[in-house]
Amino acid sequence: MNATDPVANLAALIRCPSVTPAEGGALALLQSLLTPLGFAVERMTATEEGTPDVENLYARIGSEGPHLMFAGHTDVVPVGDEAAWSHPPFAAEIAGGDMFGRGAVDMKGGIACFVAAIARHIEKHGQPKGSMSFLITGDEEGPSINGTSKLLEWAAAKGETWDACVVGEPTNPDQLGDMIKIGRRxxxxxxxxxxxxxxxxxxxxxxxxxxxxxxxxxxxxxxxxxxxxxxxxxxxxxxxxxxxxxxxxxxxxxxxxxxxxxxxxxxxxxxxxxxxxxxxxxxxxxxxxxxxxxxxxxxxxxxxADRPSHVFLTRNNALISSLSGAVAAVTGKEPKLSTTGGTSDARFIKDYCPVVEFGLVGQTMHMVDERVAVEDLETLTRIYQTFIERWFDHAVS
Known part of the structure; x- marks a missing residue:
């Protein structure tokens, strides 16, 4: 499978029925995409009494800094009334220019595009000028106990440190390029x-x-x-x-x-x-x-309630300007820097490195007939690819 194609990546991910907390084959698929690119892939299962075990994935390429992380989740919410879907929720069918499926925008689409972006970067430039990693959980849509927070602790205990992170949540309200999340309430x-x-x-x-x-x-x-x-x-x-x-x-x-x-x-x-x-x-x-x-x-x-989510605001200019510049270069739009919306796993990542969020248009997330415009997958991949180049240029200069 050619990892440079975000449409193929997403179709394969959607066909993995990874409803929280089931792995559903999604992490195994990511491993099969990242290993040929040169990533060292590890999968760890986190446990805690009273909650389901959750399998997570960490993959890294490179051994030196600067170190850029992409974070996301392959777990999805239940499909609800499957009979109400116009296309099967795990079939990844394309109709009218849209790909239908649970997780299309929240957030297997973002993962598919970032995999394609780093694959294209490696194909064009070789290994990044520093290191890149994927931190992928199967517990974002669930209690968020055995997911990102424990995966971060596990990786940090192994000596992993990061200089910046992008979370691929669907941040755009109407069109790609509308909004970057630079913090959360x-x-x-x-x-x-x-x-x-x-x-x-x-x-x-x-x-x-x-x-x-x-x-x-x-x-x-x-x-x-x-x-x-x-x-x-x-x-x-x-x-x-x-x-x-x-x-x-x-x-x-x-x-x-x-x-x-x-x-x-x-x-x-x-x-x-x-x-x-x-x-x-x-x-x-x-x-x-x-x-x-x-x-x-x-x-x-x-x-x-246990574990409140703390307010945070990212002020890292290298991260924000690299991503904003990439969005503008590809779409011609100046994205709004926003702190609106609910919580995300960025609330855990902010304790380890500067973090922002940028992904697809989120209008259909969690809905019946969740779907993404196929052309948006190519556009987001080009944004991520441009961002990777700009961030490393800025970080090593």
């Missing part, structure tokens, strides 16, 4: 349980409705705004994502009420300062409010 989640006293809805004085208390607490979480945004980030935003009493009876005041929330926060905050602010708001709201006149303070428990 943090993410923090929690779960509130308000304790009341169960009773008959006709005799509220004999009970204590926890829903009233929960409304006070959730209102305090959502108002006022946490901040007005910063130069590089939009305002922090908290959303209540679930509310429940577990009560099916309309004439019974429930004994407890629960709510979950998630906040995406900017660089005004750290996870620690944000936790303190949320607790302050909850405690203040618990002691006051018009919904529970002549009642004692709301009794509540707060449990934080």
């Amino acid at each position: 943090g993410s923090l989640s929690g779960h509130i349980t308000v304790h009341g006293v169960q009773g008959h809805a006709a005799y509220p004085h004999l009970a204590d409705n926890p829903v009233r208390g929960l409304l006070q607490l959730t209102h305090a979480l959502m108002s006022p705004a946490f901040d007005n945004g910063t130069d590089n980030f939009q305002p922090s935003n908290l959303e209540v994502t679930t509310v429940d009493t577990g009560n099916a009876a309309t004439n019974v005041i429930p004994a407890r009420a629960t709510a979950a929330f998630n906040i995406r926060f900017n660089d005004t905050w750290t996870a620690e300062t944000l936790r303190a602010e949320i607790i302050r708001r909850l405690d203040e709201a618990a002691a006051t409010g018009d919904l529970r006149p002549d009642r004692s303070p709301v009794r509540y428990d707060l449990v934080w």
Whole structure:
């Protein structure tokens, strides 16, 4: 198989049914593409009690610096209702100029293009002026416990260091060249349980409705705004994502009420300062409010979700300018440098080296009939190839 063809690379990857946490043949395929190019390929399986084992891949060519890493994931989300797809989700069929398949844009397409780009670079220039590596996980769409974070720890323990990284997530909202992600907001989640006293809805004085208390607490979480945004980030935003009493009876005041929330926060905050602010708001709201006149303070428990994602911003000019310049050279567009969107595995990589994200157009990711324009695969490959040349020229100058 000729690794220089991104369309063939992607078709082969899509045909690997690698729904998290299954390897599905995707890592074996990558190994077969990278080994003939001169990469030393290792596959490690990460484990942790209570979570499925996950196989990951690390491949490197070269032994000297500078060292450029490409990171991504071969695992994909489930297909949902397969009958709703107009083309089989693991067939990689092409119709109307698009290739259909789960993972086409998120993010087997990015991997296929970067493999093609480095294959073309080697074909044209020989081995890179330093080193290049692929850090590929099978756990990005899952709990992200046995994936990138453990693969990085494993590689670092072997003495691996990196000077820069590109993550091939689908960053472009409408067209290739729209956007490079140079950072991400943090993410923090929690779960509130308000304790009341169960009773008959006709005799509220004999009970204590926890829903009233929960409304006070959730209102305090959502108002006022946490901040007005910063130069590089939009305002922090908290959303209540679930509310429940577990009560099916309309004439019974429930004994407890629960709510979950998630906040995406900017660089005004750290996870620690944000936790303190949320607790302050909850405690203040618990002691006051018009919904529970002549009642004692709301009794509540707060449990934080494990492993918050920390906000970060990449300021590495060599990395950003090399990629921006490559995008402009190939597409004629000046990409927007953005920190919008959710979290990605870049949140782990930023602790090891400067990292940015750039990949395909993400409009159909996780959807039925996920698909990518075939011409975009060639364009992204040329962007990556141009970036590789520019980055190494800059890094060794």
